[in-house]
Amino acid sequence: MTGPEIDFSNLKLPEPGQLEAYFALTEAVSLLQHHVEQQLRAEGGISAIQFQLLMALNGPVPLTMTQLADGVVYSRSGLTYQAALLEKAGLVTRGPSPDDERATLVAITDKGRETVGKVLPGHIELTRRLLYEAVSADDLDRLRDIMSRVRDHIRNEPPRSAAPRRRRTPPAGA
Amino acid sequence: MTGPEIDFSNLKLPEPGQLEAYFALTEAVSLLQHHVEQQLRAEGGISAIQFQLLMALNGPVPLTMTQLADGVVYSRSGLTYQAALLEKAGLVTRGPSPDDERATLVAITDKGRETVGKVLPGHIELTRRLLYEAVSADDLDRLRDIMSRVRDHIRNEPPRSAAPRRRRTPPAGA
DNA sequence: TATTGTTATACTCTATAACTATA
């Protein structure tokens, strides 16, 4: 579907199969996320990101904001925003850390665990129906290997210019 | 990392490998999309969605709004919003269709094609660096097959209750 | 009556920069 009007002769184009893989990948995940959003919103009144945060907090120990941000693509202010929402909803509490006076400790509440418990079965059911059902066990193994490698590869990618910072801070310059 | 506090004994949990596949998949794509957003914004001043729309319009024939919406997860008002932005930026034009007086024909402009031409090489380079570089040709074939199947599977999923509508209309009922 | 598309409106999310406070 690329128009004939542009000259790409200098560009080493990817194989059609490569492009297809890329498009299928992004569209499938986009569709999946869309369904997941709706399920979480309908059954627990939370967004996918809030669900991720609650899952991260669902262990026995509270986390600092920085620990919580790990693996989440946000700006720090974005995390503060979400944490404030979760706190207002009574799903987490925030308090000072005894170890480091700068840090904020975020802890999940009983109501937060309740919400996770309320939402998780449907979430698992949904992913089973949308994802697992469509692929064989063998494919799923392969998919896990491939995408884990891609994930790690991208994580190690330097931010285009400067030295890689500790976490995922906004790239600023672009 | 699941807390011991919740009783999931009634829930048939997915294998750990399945969960890993799901998490790796969503996180890798999320990281990929984040990089893509920045590249498109930096080099062409457009969002990923606007890029998708321009690519869809990059062929020889204009498309109606409905045709353009195909494969895009939006509400119709969301597409109207994006089309208005693209028009204001001079990248597309909108006009009435001679065939169907209700329809709006959207056509890409020279400036729009220019923008695609300006942005596409970097886009391809980026996906090569982030995605193709991390996987073998064989893996990429497999990935394409798997994700195409998943995409089609999800597309055919009925919206949870009512009969499947023509396109992706907001689910209303939840 | 169904379909195409727009508008109005409200809400959610994200990002930037400036700021406070502690290490």
Add this chain to the structure above:
DNA sequence: TATAGTTATAGAGTATAACAATA
């Protein structure tokens, strides 16, 4: 000086419902 986190603010995106016009 660097790190942890918040706040203010502005902008982008999304969804809903009501609407007008054509099929």
